[in-house]
Amino acid sequence: MAVVRIRGRVDIKPDIRYTLDMLHIRRKFWATIIPLTPSYRGMLHKVKDYTTYGEISRDTLIELLRNRGELTNGGKLTDSWLKENTEFSTIEELADALISGKARLHKLEWLKPYFRLTPPKGGFKRTTKRAWTDGGELGYRGDEINKLLRRMI
Numbered sequence: 001m002a003v004v005r006i007r008g009r010v011d012i013k014p015d016i017r018y019t020l021d022m023l024h025i026r027r028k029f030w031a032t033i034i035p036l037t038p039s040y041r042g043m044l045h046k047v048k049d050y051t052t053y054g055e056i057s058r059d060t061l062i063e064l065l066r067n068r069g070e071l072t073n074g075g076k077l078t079d080s081w082l083k084e085n086t087e088f089s090t091i092e093e094l095a096d097a098l099i100s101g102k103a104r105l106h107k108l109e110w111l112k113p114y115f116r117l118t119p120p121k122g123g124f125k126r127t128t129k130r131a132w133t134d135g136g137e138l139g140y141r142g143d144e145i146n147k148l149l150r151r152m153i
Contacts, residue, residue: 002032005029052139060150068117070115
């Protein structure tokens, strides 16, 4: 699942702020990749009024890692760096491991557990104060998250 924070940091209840911190999305337009376990599902339900989320496709994840992946000691994520320093040889192999659940983004110490994105090109098509099912941008949106992520990369 890809989770993107849509709303800002002002006037958030402390428990919701703590949950967003645990998801590693501390600022507006930051994204992360998480597995869909019951504990993460509960966290997503708690922060549904500040984020949007859905199932990320392999192609979108590869593009996200290639363009927005950052190393913890500085620099961008590249195939050559992966081949020299990790057990993964390409970004595609890393994306497959993340999708299958063999690797988790927050457990990879050499990669930042979030992606800093830009506001979507063309702006938001709906209001950022209502749920996706209610004509807004927040909450669960399924495969439509891929279109949003591509506009934000």
